[in-house]
Amino acid sequence: MKWGILSVLYLSLALHAQEQPQLLIPKPRSEYDINHQYYVSLLDKALRKAANGRPVPRLVASYQMEQGRALRELAKGEVLDVFWVGTDQEKEHQFRAIRIPLERGLMGFRKMTLHKDKQALFDTIHSLQGLQRLTACQGAYWPDVSIMRTAGLKVLEAPVYENIFKQINAGRCDYFPRGLHEGLVELQLRHSLYPNLVRYPDLMLHYPFTVYFFTQKQHEALAQWIEQGLEAMIDDGELLAHMQQSELTRQMFPLSQQAASRWLLLKNPLLSPDTDYQNPRYWFVPADFGYLQEQP
Known part of the structure; x- marks a missing residue:
């Protein structure tokens, strides 16, 4: 029963x-x-x-x-x-x-993740033309790729998210623009893997x-x-x-x-x-x- x-x-x-x-x-x-x-x-x-x-x-x-x-x-x-x-x-x-x-x-307000050896280079960037000389890393199929290329920026695409940090660390690209809420946390979580990666604080890249x-x-x-x-x-x-x-x-x-002390504003077509x-x-x-x- x-x-x-x-x-x-x-x-x-x-x-x-x-x-x-x-x-x-x-x-x-x-x-x-x-x-x-x-x-x-x-x-x-x-x-x-x-x-x-x-x-x-x-x-x-x-x-x-x-x-x-x-x-x-x-x-x-x-x-x-x-x-x-x-x-x-x-x-x-x-x-x-x-x-x-x-x-x-927040995703459209970007600061740069980069290798610490690139900080002096970014101190010299005061215009979009200056940033156009460098190469950004972005994820494949991300809308940011088209937005940045339309603005004349060079972009290297990576199909796997985690590999972007490897590329920045290895110097295959110069910077990784991250939403304000993403960059610091990403670096904190990966500090043991990539201790030489930093967030550059003085330049804001913005597009809606x-x-x-x-x-x-x-x-x-x-x-x-x-x-x-x-x-x-x-x-x-x-x-x-x-x-x-x-x-x-x-x-x-x-x-x-x-x-940030310097801002670069892009359109989002x-x-x-x-x-x-x-x-x-x-x-x-x-x-x-x-x-x-x-x-x-």
Whole structure:
């Protein structure tokens, strides 16, 4: 009799578990990928925020993927349901973009990761023309590659994220422009591997750019759910609090401490023309970092 009761209980629990919806997301790109935790926890918070009584999907990591593969898998919809990635017009045409900046545009404010032997060279860079003489490292398929090349900058692409640090360390390229929230943490996590890599503090490279969540277009209900959750998080301050508390972004605050003495401003030709990147509800702007001149 006891076994019968337990069997019913176990069956009930199993059925309940099967009924819980799940969303497939990628695994971290490496053991150092704290960006992954930032976006996964933000997605979970947004889903919970706008659940309105619906079962909150369980986020299940499927495979480790670099950006190019992740976009192909999102298009197929077999092992990926939601992906976070830097936006451009092509992605927004192919997928359903939830057009709320997930890091308030911090991704477009860049300082340089470089070998310490290059610091004196960067002290001489005061213009875009000066930077055009050097070579940047970037990830393959990243929108930044086109943005920088359009501005006349030389870019060496690497298909594997971790290999970029190896290339910088080996001198195959001169600098790796990283979002303000990424650079310091990346170097701290890899200090034992690359003790000669540093972040150059006095030059800011800026172009309007951000990361969105993307789904397939036919998943409109899911996209609206995520969108409503993010909007609600903005309304009550939870999104900003997420940034202030996350290991990835908390060192950015106060923003005034991220000021730079020299700025290089680029246009982003890949950005959808209706993107309101000066709207303070969603975006940080150069003035937040002490820069008061007009953007390009």
